[in-house]
Amino acid sequence: MVAADHAFPNDAEARRKLEASLRVADVDPTHYAAVYFVGGKGTMFDFPDDPDLQRIVRTVYQAGGVIGAVCHGPAALLEVVLDDGTPLLRGHRVAGFSNAEELFLIKDARERFPYLLQDRLVEKGARYVEGPMYVDNTVVDGRLVTGQNPWSTWSTAEAMVRALGHAPVARTPGRDELAVQVLAIYRGEGIEAARTARVARPDADKRLLLMHALVAAMQGRLGEAWHLQALARG
Numbered sequence: 001m002v003a004a005d006h007a008f009p010n011d012a013e014a015r016r017k018l019e020a021s022l023r024v025a026d027v028d029p030t031h032y033a034a035v036y037f038v039g040g041k042g043t044m045f046d047f048p049d050d051p052d053l054q055r056i057v058r059t060v061y062q063a064g065g066v067i068g069a070v071c072h073g074p075a076a077l078l079e080v081v082l083d084d085g086t087p088l089l090r091g092h093r094v095a096g097f098s099n100a101e102e103l104f105l106i107k108d109a110r111e112r113f114p115y116l117l118q119d120r121l122v123e124k125g126a127r128y129v130e131g132p133m134y135v136d137n138t139v140v141d142g143r144l145v146t147g148q149n150p151w152s153t154w155s156t157a158e159a160m161v162r163a164l165g166h167a168p169v170a171r172t173p174g175r176d177e178l179a180v181q182v183l184a185i186y187r188g189e190g191i192e193a194a195r196t197a198r199v200a201r202p203d204a205d206k207r208l209l210l211m212h213a214l215v216a217a218m219q220g221r222l223g224e225a226w227h228l229q230a231l232a233r234g
Contacts, residue, residue: 004174037073038069048076066144070150078120092127098118135149178201185197213225
């Protein structure tokens with residue numbers, strides 16, 4: 001857990017709102033300009049066939065609203081069909097937790113889950129956009145905003161704000177977000193640019209950089225593993 005996680009259970013206003021949450025069946029979607037689905041592997045079981053979630057997404061989207069989802073959250077969109085009979089996902093560019101990410105963490109994921117999210121998104125007519133494992137990859141296709149994994153959460157939320165016609169409020173990135181920025185620069189521009197970025201981000205989360213170094217080593221990318229552990233040292 002990071003500082004933001006510890007802050008949430010100690011935020012009285014946030015706790016009050018959580019305790020006053022509406023049941024999904026009681027939500028009037030005409031009151032909302034956007035809906036945002038977060039992830040967790042349980043969503044692959046709970047989200048797709050829920051008629052109230054489908055009703056909310058369909059109503060908000062057809063009214064000109066924004067639909068967002070991150071990690072396994074896009075499972076909520078799999079069975080949404082618009083009033084004209086068109087599946088919501090058909091032809092849209094989307095992200096979501098990739099097969100590579102799922103199978104790296106859970107070798108028997110194909111047996112333990114009813115489907116793999118990437119596969120099912122493609123089956124439903126979406127144009128899946130895959131980014132590198134465990135780094136930021138957010139895809140904006142009109143009023144549909146989707147992120148690949150937990151490290152896409154910040155950019156997914158801010159892209160939704162922009163899609164609603166607003167500028168995100170300025171904020172200070174967290175340590176994990178800073179580490180993801182360094183990783184993105186390494187993947188896109190190479191080690192020298194990443195070293196410069198790391199110096200400019202001394203608070204970047206070393207544990208996250210080391211986790212990526214470990215993943216690279218386990219996949220036989222030893223040069224990358226060496227670079228990433230060096231970036232973790234700062």
